[in-house]
Amino acid sequence: MKRNLKTVGQWMLCTALMLSGASCSDFLEESDQSNFTVENYFTKPEHATSAVNSIYDALKTTTGGGFGGAPWMMLEFATGLANTELGQAVNSIFVRNLVNNSDNEYGRVYWVSSYKGIGNANLAIAKIPGISMDETAKKKVLGEARFLRAWYYYNLVRIFGKVPLITEPVGLTSENLYPEAATEEAVYNLIVADLTEAEASGLPYLDKSGRVSLGAVKSLLASVYLTMAGYPLQKGADYYKKAADKANEVITSNQYSLFPSYDDLHDPSKKNTGENIFMVQFAANIQPSNWQTSIIPYNQGISAYSDETGAIFANKEFVESYEKGDKRAEEKQFYYRTYTLSDNRSQTVDLGGYYIYKHFDTAAQLTTTSSDLNWPLMRYAEILLIYAEAQNEVSGPTPEAYEAVNKIRRRANLPNLTGLTKEQLREAVWRERWYELSFENKTWFDMVRLRKAFNVTTKSFENYVGHKFSYGPVLKERELLFPIPTAEIRNSNKLVQNPGY
DSSP states (O other), rough: OOOHHHHHHHHHHHHHHTTOOOHHHHHHHHTTTTTTOOOTSSHHHHHHHHHHHHEEEEEETTTOTTTTOOOOGGGTTTOOOOOOOOOOOHHHHHHHHEEEEEEEHHHHHHHHHHHHHHHHHHHHHHHHGSSSSOHHHHHHHHHHHHHOOOHHHHHHHHHSSOOOOOSSSTTOOOOOGGGBOHHHHHHHHHHHHHHHHHSSSSSOOOOOOSOOOOHHHHHHHHHHHHHHHHTTTOOHHHHHHHHHHHHHHHHTTTOOOOOOSSGGGGGGGHHHHHHHHEEEEEEETOOOOGGGSSOOOTTTSSSSSSOOOOOOOOHHHHHHOTTTTGGGGBTTTTTTEEEEEETTTEEEEEEEEEEEOOTHHHHHHIIIIOOOOEEEEEEEHHHHHHHHHHHHHHHHOOOOHHOOOHHHHHHHTTTOOOOOOOOHHHHHOOOOOOOSSSSSSSSHHHHHHEEEEEEETTTEEEESOOBBBSSSOOOOGGGGGGOOOOHHHHHHHHOOOOOOO
């Protein structure tokens, strides 16, 4: 923890200074005590805004691509439903083949970036209350900070299990510089407390700028309650009801709706609107998104990008397990296997695999090589599926539960579900989650909370431990968590490595 936490306050202040036009390097070199420090920076409303802006920054860190792969792929290769053509991306291959270890760079990036975001949030939450500013505005920015802290902890506790729970700014002399890991329940309790406070902070229900909104807060709470109902906490019926109720608040707000076309999911003009509840923000030619080279086939000459890495694509067996007639599995809906050549757009080639079209930026691939797409973190489709699953657990197959999942199915040109038992509807909703939310970093989290994996041959669910991927490897109990990064274990004598690593 030493290397990652001791400079978090300084890093946040540097980010804040840059956002407000000051030079971070000048700040670090200047001895004049009238200059900004962590102690004297938080004096103006603008400082509150820049402090909260810095918390968002860590959301970008796990996205990306290139010849080394990218951290977001870790959660996809762990499902057994993804493939790669990129032989040098050993971090991807180790996860895919279930021979992962604590030296994996993907896991380290998740750990470091999450705690950087948490450190910035802690500093903002501690210092903003002392700023003289409009109290309504102050409450809102603190709501954003608490939501983002909850988001980072939600990822950490699901990926690594027991993790240090830090809620105050940390410096070199802090007693909490080398914290012990907290129980998973303690982490979830903080997540719920932060989101509950954010829910009451006066945030707008929608925010087209991409900042945290009330809809995002309620949506994340619904997801958290659903996870708490399952493993590892197994809080059961009460939390399924909490999840259903919170998701229903989002649904009945009538603020969100499914896009009529899957093309809208990767249309930059639809960012932060319609179905998109919360996203990581990018902007072409300023801070463009950088996964485009990863979702195109290796060196087949279809893109304006010079790098074509084939870093991640869908397993054939998974895509071909979609129900017959499912629009999502049709060409250039969620996946694509043909495309034109960059030097001859009248010539179409078969790419030999199912590549990910859901995150495909057509303009960037064809001409600009600067992507304007955002990365989706929560979509309205997920909220409908949370409601359907949780409501079914509480009351069985109600008309409302059917309607929630059937909205997803109707868009996919599939018939409505009807006449199912509670057990049948449960698995039907799970299947819709696997198919609808594929390659959005949702599926592995579902596998762990349910302790279930999807058999692409039988199209049924089986126990997580002992599940055999279609290409051979078998899940063991250790794969219910990722290993704590080696550097963190070495830097602290209070952290214990997860079992099996």
